Amino acid sequence: MQYPGGPVQVQDIGEQKLLQILQRFCPPEIIGDDAAVLLTEPGKSLVVTTDVLVDNVHFSEVTTSPHDVGWRAAAANLSDIAAMGAWPLGITVGLALTGNVPVSWVEQLYEGMTECLQKYNTPIVGGDVVRSPVITVAISAFGQAYPGRIIRRNQAKVGDAIVVTGVHGASAAGLELLLHPEIGENLPHSDRTALIHAHQRPQPRLDVLPILWEIFDSHSPLPISGMDSSDGLADAVVQICRASGVGAVLESPQISLPTAFDHWLPKQQALEYALYGGEDFELVLCLPKEPAHVIVQNLGKGAAVIGTIIEGSTVLLHDQNGKIPDQVVTLNRGFQHFS
Amino acid sequence: MQYPGGPVQVQDIGEQKLLQILQRFCPPEIIGDDAAVLLTEPGKSLVVTTDVLVDNVHFSEVTTSPHDVGWRAAAANLSDIAAMGAWPLGITVGLALTGNVPVSWVEQLYEGMTECLQKYNTPIVGGDVVRSPVITVAISAFGQAYPGRIIRRNQAKVGDAIVVTGVHGASAAGLELLLHPEIGENLPHSDRTALIHAHQRPQPRLDVLPILWEIFDSHSPLPISGMDSSDGLADAVVQICRASGVGAVLESPQISLPTAFDHWLPKQQALEYALYGGEDFELVLCLPKEPAHVIVQNLGKGAAVIGTIIEGSTVLLHDQNGKIPDQVVTLNRGFQHFS
Numbered sequence: 001m002q003y004p005g006g007p008v009q010v011q012d013i014g015e016q017k018l019l020q021i022l023q024r025f026c027p028p029e030i031i032g033d034d035a036a037v038l039l040t041e042p043g044k045s046l047v048v049t050t051d052v053l054v055d056n057v058h059f060s061e062v063t064t065s066p067h068d069v070g071w072r073a074a075a076a077n078l079s080d081i082a083a084m085g086a087w088p089l090g091i092t093v094g095l096a097l098t099g100n101v102p103v104s105w106v107e108q109l110y111e112g113m114t115e116c117l118q119k120y121n122t123p124i125v126g127g128d129v130v131r132s133p134v135i136t137v138a139i140s141a142f143g144q145a146y147p148g149r150i151i152r153r154n155q156a157k158v159g160d161a162i163v164v165t166g167v168h169g170a171s172a173a174g175l176e177l178l179l180h181p182e183i184g185e186n187l188p189h190s191d192r193t194a195l196i197h198a199h200q201r202p203q204p205r206l207d208v209l210p211i212l213w214e215i216f217d218s219h220s221p222l223p224i225s226g227m228d229s230s231d232g233l234a235d236a237v238v239q240i241c242r243a244s245g246v247g248a249v250l251e252s253p254q255i256s257l258p259t260a261f262d263h264w265l266p267k268q269q270a271l272e273y274a275l276y277g278g279e280d281f282e283l284v285l286c287l288p289k290e291p292a293h294v295i296v297q298n299l300g301k302g303a304a305v306i307g308t309i310i311e312g313s314t315v316l317l318h319d320q321n322g323k324i325p326d327q328v329v330t331l332n333r334g335f336q337h338f339s
Numbered sequence: 340m341q342y343p344g345g346p347v348q349v350q351d352i353g354e355q356k357l358l359q360i361l362q363r364f365c366p367p368e369i370i371g372d373d374a375a376v377l378l379t380e381p382g383k384s385l386v387v388t389t390d391v392l393v394d395n396v397h398f399s400e401v402t403t404s405p406h407d408v409g410w411r412a413a414a415a416n417l418s419d420i421a422a423m424g425a426w427p428l429g430i431t432v433g434l435a436l437t438g439n440v441p442v443s444w445v446e447q448l449y450e451g452m453t454e455c456l457q458k459y460n461t462p463i464v465g466g467d468v469v470r471s472p473v474i475t476v477a478i479s480a481f482g483q484a485y486p487g488r489i490i491r492r493n494q495a496k497v498g499d500a501i502v503v504t505g506v507h508g509a510s511a512a513g514l515e516l517l518l519h520p521e522i523g524e525n526l527p528h529s530d531r532t533a534l535i536h537a538h539q540r541p542q543p544r545l546d547v548l549p550i551l552w553e554i555f556d557s558h559s560p561l562p563i564s565g566m567d568s569s570d571g572l573a574d575a576v577v578q579i580c581r582a583s584g585v586g587a588v589l590e591s592p593q594i595s596l597p598t599a600f601d602h603w604l605p606k607q608q609a610l611e612y613a614l615y616g617g618e619d620f621e622l623v624l625c626l627p628k629e630p631a632h633v634i635v636q637n638l639g640k641g642a643a644v645i646g647t648i649i650e651g652s653t654v655l656l657h658d659q660n661g662k663i664p665d666q667v668v669t670l671n672r673g674f675q676h677f678s
Contacts, residue, residue: 033491034422034566035388035482042381048464049374050479052433054471083373094391094433094477125387128477132393138433138467138477140389143374152372227373 010106011099018129021103025110027123036125038089044144047086051076055135063178066105068200069137070112072279076230077141078120078204079281083228085151085209086143090125091117093139096132109137120206148221149213151285155225156244160309161292163285165205166302168233169270170258172277174199184264191260198258202281211298215291226285234275234329236284237307238315244286247312250329252319254306268324275317275329349445350438357468360442364449366462375464377428383483388419394474402517405444407539408476409451411618415569416480417459417543418620422567424490424548425482429464430456432478435471448476459545487560488552490624494564495583499648500631504544504622505641507572508609509597511616513538523603530599537597541620550637554630565624573614573668575623576646577654583625586651589668591658593645607663614656614668 010018040046051073053059059069074091081088093113097106113124122141174195177184184192205228216222225244229236233255241248252271261270282302285295286309296303315329349357379385390412392398398408413430420427432452436445452463461480513534516523523531544567555561564583568575572594580587591610600609621641624634625648635642654668 034419035386035425035480037423037484037486037489038385038387040379040383040385044379046377046379046385046428046481047374048377048429048431048479048481050431050433050465050467050477052435052467052469052471052475052477054435054469054475056472057470080373084376086374089385090387092387092389092479094389094479096391096393096475126389128389128391130391130393131396132391132473132475133395134471134473134475136391136393136435136471136473136475136477138389138391138475140387140431140433140479141374142385142387142481145376147376150376 007102007104009100009102010097013103015129018103018106021107022110022127022129025114025124036090036092038125038142040089040144043146045147045150047081047084047143047145047150048140049077049080050138050140053137063175064200066108067112070109071116071201073137073139074113074116075202075204075281077139078116078122078206079228079230081141081143082204082206082209083151083226083283084143084145085149085212085222086145087206087209088120088122088141088143090123091139091141093124093127093137095127095129096134096136097129098133098135099131101135151222151224151226153225153227153240154243156240156246156286156309158246158309158311160225160286161289161305162237162248162250162307162309163287163292163295164233164256164282164304164306165208165285165299166280166282167256167258168229168280168282169261169273169277170195170198171202171279172273173258173261187260187264191264195258195260199279202279204281205283208283208299211295215294224285224287226283229280229282229284230278232276232278233284235278235331238329238331240284240286241313241315245313247310247314247316248307249310249316249318250307252317252324253321254304256302256304271324346441346443348439348441349436352442354468357442357445360446361449361466361468364453364463375429375431377464377481379428379483382485384486384489386420386423386425386482386484386489387479388416389477389479390415392476402514403539405447406451409448410455410540412476412478413452413455414541414543414620416478417455417461417545418567418569420480420482421543421545421548422490422565422622423482423484424488424551424561425484426545426548427459427461427480427482429462430478430480432463432466432476434466434468435473435475436468437472437474438470440474490561490563490565492564492566492579493582495579495585495625495648497585497648497650499564499625500628500644501576501587501589501646501648502624502626502631502634503568503572503595503643503645504547504624504638505619506595506597507568507614507619507621508600508612508616509534509537510541510618511612512597512600526599526603530603534597534599538618541618543620544622547622547638550634554633563624563626565622568619568621568623569617571615571617572623574617574670577668577670579623579625580652580654584652586649586653587646588649588655588657589646591656591663592660593643595641595643
């Protein structure tokens with residue numbers, strides 16, 4: 001990343017001054033020790049996750065402001081916590097910076113993180129700042145959950161309904177619009193803005209958890225399996241099926257798509273975005289049919305039952321209307337390779 | 340870092356295969372969900388810390404094998420946990436790799452980490468592997484402690500003895516010997532090996548904690564302030580004094596040095612290594628004189644009372660023997676700047 005010579009850079013102020021600036025974004029009581037101390041509630045388990053984001057691999061100045069990098073990094077980690085059925089306690093931020101990064105870039109990164117986190121009362125509780133040839137942001141998030149309410153991938157049962165908590169494909173379409181504005185020529189301005197916003201400011205679905213807790217008795221284990229759709233809806237369904245030793249049928253007309261897709265994309269391409277696009281950060285949940293429909297009603301807009309868990313190991317995409325031929329859903333398109 | 344074309348590289352096997360290889364180093368029950376689940380004990384607080392290491396900034400193939408990079412990264416994080424008076428629960432590892440890193444390099448990194456961790460029954464509970472132009476290792480460590488036993492920096496009291504749990508300067512001298520072997524020409528082979536080993540395989544001082552817990556009644560708060568000496572002994576004393584609003588006198592003849600220094604280094608240079616070298620990962624503790632001496636006796640070799648907390652804000656290095664003039668200890672030499 002190149003910057004004009006103008007703004008104050010981190011190499012101008014040194015590590016200690018930079019840390020002082022960043023500490024403004026942290027609760028004062030946690031600053032200054034070798035590690036941060038967090039209170040946990042008795043009887044709950046600790047849930048931890050970590051993500052690494054690299055400049056020009058996971059974000060780029062073309063599509064993502066520092067504020068958005070911060071928001072997205074925080075959202076991705078909170079989404080992992082939500083996908084476990086846990087509530088966040090805090091995050092740590094490990095920051096590797098080139099010397100010529102403007103101090104304002106780092107401040108905006110932290111502003112983006114804290115703006116996303118504050119909705120969930122989640123503090124930045126610590127971190128590390130080091131020098132590097134490449135900007136790298138490593139976030140770890142901590143949450144807690146009652147052991148019986150933890151949501152795992154490997155508990156999907158034959159007959160379970162497959163629920164999505166919202167639309168899929170918006171984030172990938174938003175990224176495409178940022179990279180290739182010309183493909184959105186026929187798209188109304190508000191639709192374009194909505195898709196780009198979905199990419200830049202995804203919402204972790206922590207709001208889903210209280211709905212689950214209300215529906216299910218807290219004294220018996222939650223009969224829910226699931227994960228988030230950060231690597232795409234197809235990836236989530238395939239991963240759940242693999243871990244649970246089951247298959248699935250997805251009804252393609254039931255997969256909720258952004259309204260902006262309606263008159264813009266051919267059905268097949270809309271489905272590609274939804275299945276393989278990734279970074280929508282919705283939850284994909286497998287649970288008995290009756291509570292599944294209650295949850296969908298409670299969640300409203302975009303939430304849907306999109307299929308059923310079956311025996312076997314195949315994930316089949318089916319169209320009741322017969323418009324699109326049946327196809328087997330695989331992971332091949334959802335993966336990042338080292339190349 | 341450059342590698343010959345021979346060995347299998349991470350870009351040859353892809354992310355999923357690499358993750359499978361790395362999962363061999365993790366407990367099987369924690370694998371496969373969006374986040375890891377750890378059990379915490381009731382009544383204890385959660386302690387979290389994070390470190391980022393960058394190739395050619397924090398380690399280099401000249402001085403550090405991948406096994407040592409892993410060991411040192413794990414040790415540094417466990418040391419932060421120990422410095423808080425906490426016992427480790429687990430670590431997460433965020434790994435950014437260039438495509439041409441040999442798979443064996445990554446395996447050796449994990450072997451080094453797990454070898455250091457297993458002494459303390461601490462598992463690798465999760466992580467992330469991503470592509471990057473620069474090898475970067477981001478570790479977060481989690482531990483727990485009873486709230487009354489947490490060791491903070493800001494509790495040092497006038498009259499407290501200042502205790503070090505072992506010798507200082509060995510790690511920095513070991514690094515110098517790796518970078519400039521010629522300076523060790525007059526050093527016996529066993530001394531040279533010991534210093535290099537101190538640099539490559541530092542020991543987090545978790546063994547100190549049970550000794551503290553035995554000496555102090557568990558029903559009243561631990562009357563101890565402290566931190567680890569990862570950034571140097573001088574840095575640790577200055578940071579504790581700043582946080583506590585006090586000063587200190589260090590008695591230079593009391594600062595324990597490696598026996599290898601005895602006939603090798605002039606006293607002044609030996610002290611420079613000890614005060615400003617860093618990465619010895621000892622604990623620097625401030626506590627009342629009587630229990631301080633009990634702890635030193637219990638710890639044995641290298642442990643010592645090296646000074647006293649006084650009023651004011653100055654950290655003075657004093658030599659009772661008058662061989663070295665009094666000097667004020669500052670942080671200037673202990674800092675990394677972005678440059």
